Amino acid sequence: MAYLLLAKQRISMAEQLIQAIRKLADIPKGEANRLLNISQLKPIKRGELFISEGQIPRKFAFIHEGLFRYYYVDDKGSEFTKGFFPENSFLSSYSAMIQQKPSHFSIEALEDATISVVKYQDWQGILSTHPCWQSLLLALIEKAFIKKESREREFLLFDAEKRYRIFLENYPGLNQRIKQHLIASYLGITSVALSRIRRKMGVVNLG
Structure with missing residues (x-):
């Protein structure tokens, strides 16, 4: 019985991920399954870090359940929250990941959560195999840029x-x-x- 419930949960969360990426780009069914094949479902506890400041990121994730924040810590130990990320958001320290340099911020779970984790190396393996992945990546980058520009405007004005x-x-x-x-x-x-x-x-x- 527990196995069946777990299997149903996995199917439901797979559908959730597919629906989320299809809102951003036209992803054929076969390609969507390729992303699912390189995704690993993982529970994460409240207070646990998905990415730590100073760590070289080698993964990103999709949030099925839960809430996360990105935050910086200054030399005095004060924390500055960069943003909040609820269900159906993607998590990454993107610039650090693509440059393979230490992340300047940490990503913390504010609630018990369930995420799908994708290794950056595996993502690179499918990125150039179909135009849909470039479209998805561009959509995610544009979305992040719009958010960043809006945040800067808020602080300045x-x-x-x-x-x-x-x-x-x-x-x-x-x-x-x-x-x-x-x-x-x-x-x-x-x-x-x-x-x-x-x-x-x-x-x-x-x-």
């Missing part, structure tokens, strides 16, 4: 309250899943400042 409102719009529902100090680090403000903004807006403080 908007105050903390406006940035928080944008966070709530861009990440619906995550306000209830992420602790206040992590949201503050994403916004570039202190937890005290975020508490003031939340009280002003009538948002419940999660601590």
Whole structure:
């Protein structure tokens, strides 16, 4: 019985991954199966790092269940959250991975999660075999660039309250899943400042 449930879970998660990539590019069925063949389903615990700062990344992943963040740590040990990544997102320290250089940031699970992990070497093995993979890669890079450009604009032009409102719009529902100090680090403000903004807006403080 447990084996059948596990098999059904694997099929469901395989379909989830295929649906996600097909929203980004036209992936034929046979090619989609090739990606599944090089993907390894893996559970990851809350607080566990998928990629550590200083590590040379040799893998990326798709999130089936759970929530992750990218974060930097400065010389004083202060953390700065780069972004949050919920279900149906891809995880990678991309520039470090393609250059085979140490990552400048860490990727941490904020919840118990299930991911599909793909080794970069295996990905390179299929990348040039069909145009669909180049299309998928381009779509992912464009999506990341748009996100990066929007984030830079927020910091240059908007105050903390406006940035928080944008966070709530861009990440619906995550306000209830992420602790206040992590949201503050994403916004570039202190937890005290975020508490003031939340009280002003009538948002419940999660601590």
